[in-house]
Structures are given as structure tokens and as C-alpha cells.
Amino acid sequence: SHELKTPLTSISGFAEIIKNGFVKQEDIPGFAGKIFEESQRLIVLVNDIIKISQLDEGGIPYDKEEIDLYDMAEEVLGRLAEPAKKKNINLQILGEHARIKGVRLILDEVIYNLCDNAIAYNRPDGSVTVTVEDTASGPRITVADTGIGIPREAQGRVFERFYRVDKSHSSGGTGLGLSIVKHGAAYLGAQVELHSEPGHGSTFILTFPKAEA
Numbered sequence: 001s002h003e004l005k006t007p008l009t010s011i012s013g014f015a016e017i018i019k020n021g022f023v024k025q026e027d028i029p030g031f032a033g034k035i036f037e038e039s040q041r042l043i044v045l046v047n048d049i050i051k052i053s054q055l056d057e058g059g060i061p062y063d064k065e066e067i068d069l070y071d072m073a074e075e076v077l078g079r080l081a082e083p084a085k086k087k088n089i090n091l092q093i094l095g096e097h098a099r100i101k102g103v104r105l106i107l108d109e110v111i112y113n114l115c116d117n118a119i120a121y122n123r124p125d126g127s128v129t130v131t132v133e134d135t136a137s138g139p140r141i142t143v144a145d146t147g148i149g150i151p152r153e154a155q156g157r158v159f160e161r162f163y164r165v166d167k168s169h170s171s172g173g174t175g176l177g178l179s180i181v182k183h184g185a186a187y188l189g190a191q192v193e194l195h196s197e198p199g200h201g202s203t204f205i206l207t208f209p210k211a212e213a
């Protein structure tokens with residue numbers, strides 16, 4: 001409730017003082033800007049909460065289809081080229097084509113959140129490497145970064161809703177990204193592993209069930 005109430009309280013507060021005529025004409029754009037920013041944040045937050053509850057209920061009425069992990073990873077990295085460029089982060093994709101059966105929208109969300117974090121929590125001039133393999137235990141996608149890493153004691157908690165290791169390092173995200181990854185992976189039947197060394201980087205591995213013969 002804290003996460004939802006904080007932006008709402010500031011929106012309401014700013015609107016109230018404008019309404020009561022306490023804000024000078026020239027300061028109004030600044031106040032309106034704050035109301036706009038906070039409401040944008042709230043929209044993202046509410047959308048993320050809706051995504052998680054839909055995954056939780058398992059009630060998404062989408063059909064499963066064959067999806068190539070490599071092609072999808074390539075597409076996601078394409079969408080993230082701009083933010084990566086801003087931090088001078090090198091994005092690369094390695095490996096081979098591997099097909100899974102799943103829901104495109106959910107898989108996209110999961111891979112996007114992992115890659116987005118890998119950029120957000122990286123160091124300037126760092127890199128993000130996505131590897132796709134068709135292993136004996138099933139198709140696998142690995143997202144590895146050269147960023148700040150996650151302390152061991154936090155590694156079990158980062159998948160919790162709203163949990164953030166260090167608010168000062170926060171990307172300004174909602175704290176729901178990895179929760180969406182966890183629920184999305186469960187929906188797709190994939191196992192999630194996290195390996196990370198603070199100061200060196202983090203690696204997230206998703207292993208999907210083997211295709212039925």
C-alpha cells in the first residue's frame with residue numbers, strides 16, 4: 001500500500017495547493033510536471049500489478065505457440081538498444097536457435113525485464129550477454145551482465161514484490177520486474193537460477209521444459 005499511496009498522496013497534495021491558489025502562476029508548470037510524473041509512475045505500477053495478478057491466477061486466455069528463444073532475445077535487445085547506448089553498454093547475443101512452447105507476451109515480458117535490469121544495474125561501458133542454448137535438460141536462456149551484482153543475502157529476496165537491494169541504486173523502476181520474471185517463468189514452466197557476485201555482475205538463467213517428443 002505504501003508504494004501506491006506515496007505517489008497518490010503527492011498528486012493529491014500538489015493538486016490541492018494549486019486549487020487553493022497557493023501557487024504562483026509561473027510555478028504552475030513545475031507543479032503540473034510533478035503531478036504528471038507521479039501519475040505516470042502510478043500507471044506503470046498499476047500495469048505491473050495487473051500483470052502479476054493475472055499470472056498468479058493463471059487466467060490468461062492466450063494460446064501457447066512455438067517460439068524461438070534466440071529470435072525473441074534478438075528482438076528484445078533491439079528494443080533496448082537506446083537505453084544501452086546511453087550508458088555505453090555493449091549488448092550481444094550468442095548461441096543457437098532453441099524453440100519452446102509458450103505464450104509470446106509472457107516470454108517477452110520475462111526476457112525484457114531481465115535484459116532491462118542487466119542494463120540498469122550495469123556499470124558505464126559494461127556489457128550484457130544473452131546466450132541461448134538447446135541443452136539436454138531443455139532450451140535455456142542466460143542473461144549475464146557486468147554490473148553491480150547482488151549481495152548473497154539479497155539473492156533470495158530480489159524476486160519478492162517491491163524488494164530493492166539498495167534504493168539509491170534503484171533504476172527508478174517499480175520493484176516488480178523480477179516478481180514478474182518469477183511468476184512469468186512459473187507460468188511457462190521454466191526454472192530460474194541466479195548467480196551473482198557483488199562488484200562483478202549477475203547472471204540469470206531460465207531453463208524451459210524439454211519439448212515433448
Ligand code: ADP
Nearest residue numbers: 117118121149158164165173174175176177178
Ligand atoms: P526494479 O524496478 O527496482 O528494478 P526488480 O524487481 O526488477 O525491481 O529488481 C529488484 C531489485 O533487484 C532491484 O531493485 C535491484 O536492487 C536488484 N537487481 C535486479 N536485477 C539486477 C541486476 N541485473 N544486477 C544487480 N541488481 C539487480
